[in-house]
Amino acid sequence: MKKLLREDFKLEPASCFVDATCPRYKAVIPAEEDLAPLLPYLNAVARVVFFDPEEPVLVFKFEGRKVAVRRDDVRISDVRDIEEGKILREKVAQFLEKIWEQREEIAPRHEPRTLPPALTIYRYLPKTNCGQCGEATCLAFASKLSTGEADLTACRPLFEEEAFSSAREELQKLLG
């Protein structure tokens, strides 16, 4: 299988809002070659948060982290240390290489993508602030959905209560 990413990578500091004594990093992995041709296929199959085909840059969610793919590198957010970086580098490389291998079976998506703003999402949520999603309010959950940090399925009432079925369908369309 063709290698898309180099083995070597570096960690760059990322701001930590929770505990300054426990910093997190982003892993910056150089590409072996231009990754731009991969992006429309990635846009078709990954959990995409953002895609700008002009730049070009695509951001997708992978195992709870954000991964940004540009022409010449891949950046993985929220990495603890070099050991975790190595494991994530390997997993992301395998994921990208598999998509590239299977590209003839994938219908590429060339159009830009972005997640809808929190208030648009909020309109369709149950607005009961029940907390089952792990957030204190539906608005807080909507904010996380709008940045790709939450998964819609965490809102159990939306999936379990018939009264919310049409709102759920709208949200699934909005969030892709």
Ligand code: SF4
């Ligand atoms: S689980 Fe759904 S209804 Fe409950 S607070 Fe979260 S978003 Fe709101």
